[in-house]
Structures are given as structure tokens and as C-alpha cells.
Amino acid sequence: MLHMKGITKAFNGNTVLRDVEFDLEPGEIHALMGENGAGKSTMMKVLTGIHPKDEGAITWKGQEVAFKSPQEAEEAGIAVIHQELNILPYLSIAENLFLGKEETLGKTGILKTKKMETEAKQRLAELGLNIDPSAEAATLSVGQQQIVEIARALSSNAEVIIMDEPTAALTDREIEQLFKTVRALKDKGVAFIYISHRMEEIFAICDRITVLRDGQWVGVKRIAETNFDEIVQMMVGRALGDRFPERAATLGDTILEVSGLTRDPYFRDVSFEVKQGEIVALAGLMGAGRTEIVQSLFGYKKATAGKVKINGKSVKIRTPHDAIGHGLAYVTEDRKSEGLILDFSVEQNISLSNFPTLSSNGLMSAKKERALFDRMKERLGIRTSSPELPVKSLSGGNQQKVVLSKWLGTNPSILILDEPTRGVDVGAKKEIYSIMNELAEKGVAIVMISSELPEVLGMADRVLVMHEGKLTAQLDNKDLTQETIMNYATGGGTRV
Amino acid sequence: MSSTTASKQGLIQKLVPFLGLFLIVTIITILNPDFLSVSNLLNVLRQVSINAIIAFGMTFVILTGGIDLSVGSILALTGAVTAGMMAGGTDPILAMLLGLILGALLGAVNGVLIAKGNVAPFIATLATMTIYRGLTLVYTEGRPISGLGDSLTFQMLGKGYFLGIPVPVVTMLISFGILYFILKKTTFGRRVYAVGGNEEASKLSGIKTGRIKIYVYSLTGFLSALAALILTSRLNSAQPTAGQMFELDAIAAVVLGGTSLTGGRGWIVGTLIGALIIGVLNNGLNLIGVSSFFQQVVKGLVILFAVLIDRKKLI
Numbered sequence: 001m002l003h004m005k006g007i008t009k010a011f012n013g014n015t016v017l018r019d020v021e022f023d024l025e026p027g028e029i030h031a032l033m034g035e036n037g038a039g040k041s042t043m044m045k046v047l048t049g050i051h052p053k054d055e056g057a058i059t060w061k062g063q064e065v066a067f068k069s070p071q072e073a074e075e076a077g078i079a080v081i082h083q084e085l086n087i088l089p090y091l092s093i094a095e096n097l098f099l100g101k102e103e104t105l106g107k108t109g110i111l112k113t114k115k116m117e118t119e120a121k122q123r124l125a126e127l128g129l130n131i132d133p134s135a136e137a138a139t140l141s142v143g144q145q146q147i148v149e150i151a152r153a154l155s156s157n158a159e160v161i162i163m164d165e166p167t168a169a170l171t172d173r174e175i176e177q178l179f180k181t182v183r184a185l186k187d188k189g190v191a192f193i194y195i196s197h198r199m200e201e202i203f204a205i206c207d208r209i210t211v212l213r214d215g216q217w218v219g220v221k222r223i224a225e226t227n228f229d230e231i232v233q234m235m236v237g238r239a240l241g242d243r244f245p246e247r248a249a250t251l252g253d254t255i256l257e258v259s260g261l262t263r264d265p266y267f268r269d270v271s272f273e274v275k276q277g278e279i280v281a282l283a284g285l286m287g288a289g290r291t292e293i294v295q296s297l298f299g300y301k302k303a304t305a306g307k308v309k310i311n312g313k314s315v316k317i318r319t320p321h322d323a324i325g326h327g328l329a330y331v332t333e334d335r336k337s338e339g340l341i342l343d344f345s346v347e348q349n350i351s352l353s354n355f356p357t358l359s360s361n362g363l364m365s366a367k368k369e370r371a372l373f374d375r376m377k378e379r380l381g382i383r384t385s386s387p388e389l390p391v392k393s394l395s396g397g398n399q400q401k402v403v404l405s406k407w408l409g410t411n412p413s414i415l416i417l418d419e420p421t422r423g424v425d426v427g428a429k430k431e432i433y434s435i436m437n438e439l440a441e442k443g444v445a446i447v448m449i450s451s452e453l454p455e456v457l458g459m460a461d462r463v464l465v466m467h468e469g470k471l472t473a474q475l476d477n478k479d480l481t482q483e484t485i486m487n488y489a490t491g492g493g494t495r496v
Numbered sequence: 497m498s499s500t501t502a503s504k505q506g507l508i509q510k511l512v513p514f515l516g517l518f519l520i521v522t523i524i525t526i527l528n529p530d531f532l533s534v535s536n537l538l539n540v541l542r543q544v545s546i547n548a549i550i551a552f553g554m555t556f557v558i559l560t561g562g563i564d565l566s567v568g569s570i571l572a573l574t575g576a577v578t579a580g581m582m583a584g585g586t587d588p589i590l591a592m593l594l595g596l597i598l599g600a601l602l603g604a605v606n607g608v609l610i611a612k613g614n615v616a617p618f619i620a621t622l623a624t625m626t627i628y629r630g631l632t633l634v635y636t637e638g639r640p641i642s643g644l645g646d647s648l649t650f651q652m653l654g655k656g657y658f659l660g661i662p663v664p665v666v667t668m669l670i671s672f673g674i675l676y677f678i679l680k681k682t683t684f685g686r687r688v689y690a691v692g693g694n695e696e697a698s699k700l701s702g703i704k705t706g707r708i709k710i711y712v713y714s715l716t717g718f719l720s721a722l723a724a725l726i727l728t729s730r731l732n733s734a735q736p737t738a739g740q741m742f743e744l745d746a747i748a749a750v751v752l753g754g755t756s757l758t759g760g761r762g763w764i765v766g767t768l769i770g771a772l773i774i775g776v777l778n779n780g781l782n783l784i785g786v787s788s789f790f791q792q793v794v795k796g797l798v799i800l801f802a803v804l805i806d807r808k809k810l811i
Binding site: 323332 | 681687689696697701703760
């Protein structure tokens with residue numbers, strides 16, 4: 001029903017898509033994969049009319065089309081659900097659903113609130129979401145908001161729904177629900193273009209997969225006829241070998257001791273220890289309190305009770321500044337809002353937590369700044385054409401390396417990583433894992449929060465599992481399975 | 497977007513204020529060539545100096561993502577207190593120093609309210625603007641303070657010349673040089689940009705964001721007091737109504753200079769140019785005989801026009 005052929009697009013003479021093709025059948029879930037910067041988003045933007053194409057043809061239901069705006073594409077039946085959801089938190093669920101398409105009394109502009117709410121309730125129920133549509137949208141979980149967005153797309157008679165990293169912020173249970181919805185719609189003939197970095201999901205839900213690399217079409221495969229390794233190879237252009245690099249763990253003394261740490265209502269009575277050279281993973285569902293624990297540990301949000309010892313000594317950490325002084329570093333979950341200053345250059349971002357070593361008497365040393373940048377660029381393989389490039393122009397993986405650089409500059413002895421590979425492509429993921437291993441081998445203690453269980457199992461020496469603000473299990477990563485972790489994460493018993 | 501277009505765009509954006517100034521100067525000169533006489537240009541610079549000095553402070557505040565509406569009231573209060581002390585026989589130099597310190601303290605109050613009390617800068621400084629103005633009226637009983645003695649240092653500040661250049665202009669240029677250096681070369685300057693660019697990321701990187709804000713508002717208070725000294729010296733008296741609407745001229749200068757009101761982006765060179773644009777307009781419109789009522793319309797239009805051009809560049 002949709003066919004894109006020979007699509008070429010260049011920005012300022014820089015070709016970002018070259019002779020790319022893509023086709024979609026009714027009722028098909030078609031994955032679009034590729035590393036960050038491979039051209040997936042640009043291709044979708046060309047399709048939905050955000051960028052005009054330079055060459056090539058798009059055929060929609062047998063007719064050649066060139067949408068001039070996403071609205072036009074939507075009217076034709078192609079809707080996009082963005083990674084950042086367009087939900088207005090203080091409007092009701094029904095109001096969100098009908099936004100821009102409100103039912104009114106004639107042309108008076110007076111809203112038929114009751115009618116819209118009844119209809120919203122019914123439509124959402126069809127998608128498996130039973131909820132009071134007059135409630136504020138802010139009360140919905142991210143997963144539920146996504147269902148509302150899908151309902152909104154369907155209400156404009158979408159026949160193709162483009163989903164960009166839809167599961168990035170979802171819990172496993174929400175992902176299940178989303179998949180159920182997607183499959184049900186597929187059976188009704190709705191087609192999906194599914195952009196994701198998560199290989200497990202692609203294999204769970206998609207029918208076919210198209211891979212792009214460096215703006216070029218690499219190939220299209222039936223999911224049933226391919227496997228993980230082949231797709232990774234198509235994406236990166238070479239075999240990656242093991243997903244998780246090997247590491248010989250040599251544990252030193254206990255460096256971090258947390259006892260009875262509490263911040264109501266987020267987490268209660270959390271106690272654990274971490275040794276030098278150890279990688280400890282904090283697993284659990286979203287909202288289990290994992291991020292909140294490390295925020296308190298780092299002095300960003302105040303704990304209401306509990307003790308923290310570093311190297312056997314009690315410490316009081318009231319601000320991130322204190323935490324850095326005690327050798328802690330914290331790579332936050334959300335790069336854009338908490339990790340980077342997007343208007344700053346790559347170099348300036350790396351300098352951000354390193355002022356004490358980059359200055360004397362309050363004067364910045366441009367030389368030392370550049371030296372730190374050079375050192376980090378070399379060490380982490382940051383791909384940027386210049387230290388002065390704005391950090392926002394980098395790919396997700398490279399941005400994450402910039403955040404890591406900022407912290408490695410402080411020579412931390414305890415490194416906290418919150419979802420270190422979120423929104424990062426496969427190649428960069430492996431590089432980040434290698435850096436983690438290298439640091440651990442040098443004796444750095446690493447506390448990693450991750451929602452990707454394969455990553456937890458592949459990297460951690462020990463796994464702490466959280467459920468609703470409580471630590472429910474401390475497990476050695478030996479013969480550990482995803483099922484065991486999920487069991488504790490969903491409240492199936494404790495083992496501390 | 498490639499790096500070259502990004503930096504090119506940044507460069508054009510930075511050039512806009514200069515082009516604007518050049519354009520306005522050209523038009524005014526064509527209409528009245530007297531504008532370009534040395535004596536008139538020095539006159540313009542002297543008229544600009546007070547607004548520019550306040551606007552330099554405002555630049556720091558706006559770079560952190562804040563705003564300071566109380567600058568005019570701080571100017572009035574510090575001017576009145578300094579004049580009061582001088583009229584009462586305090587050593588003029590001591591009185592001026594105390595005036596500057598008072599300005600920094602009044603600014604620090606703003607900073608503490610904003611950083612520790614979590615009050616939005618607009619609201620906090622709106623309140624202190626009223627309070628400081630009220631205190632000025634209480635202190636002066638609503639009357640000008642004059643009889644400030646004939647201390648040479650004090651008289652020079654507003655009326656003197658140094659190598660043929662009015663002292664207020666020299667003061668403005670020295671302040672500019674120091675503040676430019678601070679923003680460009682010091683950790684403090686970098687932190688000011690960082691706080692405005694992303695406060696949470698700054699905090700999480702170990703920057704004491706509250707402290708930076710307190711410093712920034714204190715600096716603005718200090719500079720407002722410096723402007724007060726110049727103004728008091730020029731008028732040889734302190735007026736309780738001095739500095740009304742000065743906050744708007746200062747904000748206009750910052751915005752005309754291309755500094756973003758959302759913080760994190762901008763430069764102090766632009767502010768100097770912005771202040772010059774406003775000064776040139778004030779002076780030039782008088783020279784070419786535009787009525788004072790209509791002058792306001794023109795000033796407003798220029799600001800609007802400048803901001804619209806800036807927006808276009810951003811897209």
C-alpha cells in the first residue's frame with residue numbers, strides 16, 4: 001500500500017539519504033532499523049512531508065504523493081507517534097483525544113463534553129484501556145498516554161502508524177499491553193512502521209525489517225528468516241562478536257555502604273554495599289524507586305533517613321557538589337534534561353563538572369579544557385568534527401559519551417549509571433559496555449540502573465531488585481535468569 | 497545541520513545588533529549631519545552610560561534565565577542613602593563605598609529570595625521593586641536631597657572628563673571590560689551560562705546554582721548603585737523618583753543585543769550595542785525633531801523589529 005523508491009535527500013550538500021527504498025503492506029508491522037544517524041528519522045520526515053525529497057517517488061495506495069506537511073499525511077491516513085508524546089498534561093484524557101478535532105454544537109465552538117467523553121471511553125476500551133476519560137492526562141502512565149496517542153491517530157482513520165521508539169519509557173508490563181494493542185490493530189489491517197533499537201522487541205512483534213546504514217538501504221528481511229547477529233551485522237556493517245564484552249572481575253574492599261536509606265514515599269529502608277571493581281545493577285519496574293535512590297545518594301534529592309558510608313567512613317552528602325567531593329559521579333537517565341547543556345559545545349559540556357581541575361583562581365584554562373577534551377575524545381571514541389560543535393548536533397550514542405566524559409574527568413571512585421545505553425545504537429552500546437568494564441577493572445565501583453534485563457545479566461556482578469520502593473532481592477549473577485529477576489521485581493517474594 | 501551552517505547562523509545573529517546600529521546611525525546622519533559631530537557623539541555616549549551599566553548587570557541576570565525589575569528602585573534608594581550621608585557630612589568616598597555595598601546587599605536580597613525562597617525572579621523583583629521604592633520615599637520623605645558638598649571625586653564621577661572623554665563613559669567602558677572578561681574567561685562566567693542553559697544539569701554537575709544566582713543579583717545591585725552615583729553626581733542631588741522605568745530600558749538593551757530571555761545564550765558586547773541603539777535613538781530623534789510622544793512609538797517599533805529579525809534567524 002505504501003512504496004518509497006529511490007529516495008534521496010541532502011542537507012546543504014550533505015547527503016543523508018541515498019537511493020533508499022521501503023515498502024509496506026496492509027496489516028504489516030515493519031521494523032525500520034539502523035544506528036543513530038543512519039537516516040531512519042529523516043526517511044520518516046520525508047514520508048510525512050516535514051522535509052521535501054530531492055529525488056525518488058512515494059506511492060500511496062497506487063498514487064504518487066508528496067505530502068507537504070504531517071497534517072496532510074495524517075489526512076491521507078499516515079500518522080506519526082513521536083518518541084516525545086504530545087500529551088497536554090492538564091487537559092482531560094478526552095480533551096487530549098479530541099484535540100483539534102473537538103465535537104461542537106454546530107459552529108458555535110461550544111464543546112460537547114459529555115459526548116466526547118463517552119466516545120473516548122469507548123475508543124480507549126477498544127484498545128484495552130479502561131479509564132475515566134474526564135481525568136487529567138497527567139494521571140496516566142507513559143504507557144497509557146501512548147495508547148491515548150494511538151487512539152488519536154486511529155480517530156483520524158490512520159491506516160499506517162509510525163512509532164518512533166515507542167517502548168523507551170515503558171515498563172515490561174506496559175510493553176506487553178502496547179504489543180497486544182498493536183497486534184489487535186494489525187489484525188484489523190492497520191500497518192505499523194516500527195522504529196526501535198530493542199532487538200528483542202523487533203523479533204517479538206515485527207513481520208519484516210528494513211535496515212539502513214549511513215543513509216543507504218542495506219536490505220529487507222522477513223523476521224522469520226533472519227536472526228539477531230545478521231541484523232546487527234547489517235546495521236553496523238561488520239560482525240560485533242559478543243554483545244557484552246568479557247571481564248575478569250576482581251573485587252576490592254567495600255567502598256560504598258548504604259543502610260536504611262529512606263525517602264518517603266519513593267523508597268524505604270534500602271541497604272546495600274558495593275565493592276571496588278564491582279558492577280551492581282539495580283533492576284525493577286519503572287516507578288520502583290531505583291532512580292530516586294541514586295538521586296538521594298548523590299545529594300540531588302534529600303533522603304529522609306538512612307546512613308551512607310564511603311570507605312568505611314560516615315558521610316553527609318547534601319548536594320551533588322558534596323557527592324562529587326566524595327568521589328561519586330552520576331550519569332543521569334535523561335541526557336537532555338539532566339545531563340547536558342544542549343546549547344553548550346561538546347568541550348564545554350565535558351568541562352562542566354571539572355571546573356576545579358580546569359581553572360586556577362577562578363580563571364578557566366582554555367588549554368586544560370582542550371586537553372581534557374582531547375583525552376576524552378581519544379579514550380571514549382567520541383565522534384565529533386570539532387570540540388566547538390554544539391552537543392545537540394551529536395547522535396545519541398555520542399552525546400552519552402560526552403556525559404560519560406564529563407564524569408570520567410573527575411576520576412570517580414563510585415560511578416552511578418542510570419540507563420546508560422538508552423537511545424544509544426548497538427555499536428555505541430558495546431563501546432559503553434567496554435568502558436564500564438575497563439573502569440571496573442581499574443577498581444571503580446559501578447552502580448547501574450537498567451530496565452533492559454539482557455544488559456543487567458550481561459554486565460552485572462550482582463543484581464539488586466526493587467519492588468515498589470523496597471529492595472526485594474540481592475542476587476549474585478550466577479545462573480541468574482530474566483524470569484527470576486522479574487519474579488522479585490513484581491513482588492514475588494524477597495531474598496535480601 | 498552541519499557545523500559550518502550552525503556557526504554561520506550564530507555569526508549572523510551576532511552581527512544583527514551591529515547592523516541595526518549602523519543602519520540607525522546612517523539614517524539619522526542623513527537627516528541631520530550634526531549627529532556625527534564629536535561633541536554630540538560624546539554626549540550620546542554619556543547619556544548611554546547609565547543605562548549601559550545597569551544593562552550589563554541585567555545581562556548576567558538574564559543569562560541565568562532570570563529577570564530583575566528592581567534595578568531602578570535600587571538606583572533610587574542607593575542614590576538617596578549616599579546623598580543623605582554626604583549631606584550629613586560623611587566622608588564622600590566612604591559614603592559612595594557604602595552606597596555600592598548597599599546596592600550589592602539589596603541585590604543579594606533578590607538573589608536569596610529567588611535561590612533559597614524559590615520565588616520566581618519576576619515576582620521576587622517586582623515585590624522588591626515596590627519595597628525599595630517605598631523605602632526611598634520613606635527615607636527622603638518624598639523630597640530631593642541636595643547640598644552634597646564639593647568633593648572632587650564625587651563631582652568628577654558624573655561631570656568630569658578624562659583625556660577629553662566624559663568620566664561616566666570611561667566608567668562604562670572599564671565596567672564593560674571587566675565584565676566581558678568575567679563572562680568569557682572565568683569559571684563564574686561559565687557557570688552563569690550553565691545555570692541559564694540547564695539548571696538541573698548544572699546542579700547535577702556540582703555547580704552551586706543558588707550561589708551563582710545570589711552573586712548575579714548582587715552584581716546587578718552593585719552596578720545599579722554605581723549608576724546611581726553617576727546620576728546623583730550629574731544632577732548634584734538625589735531624586736526619590738530617579739530610575740523609574742530604567743529596568744525596561746536595561747531589559748530592552750539586553751534583548752536588542754541578542755541575549756535570549758530564556759537564558760544560557762547571549763553576550764555582553766550585544767548589550768553594549770543594544771544600549772547604544774537606544775541612546776542613539778533618543779538623541780537622534782531629538783536632533784531630527786521628532787516629537788517626544790512619537791519617539792516612544794519609534795523606540796518600541798525598533799525593539800519589536802529587532803526581536804522579529806532575531807526570531808527569523810532562530811527558525
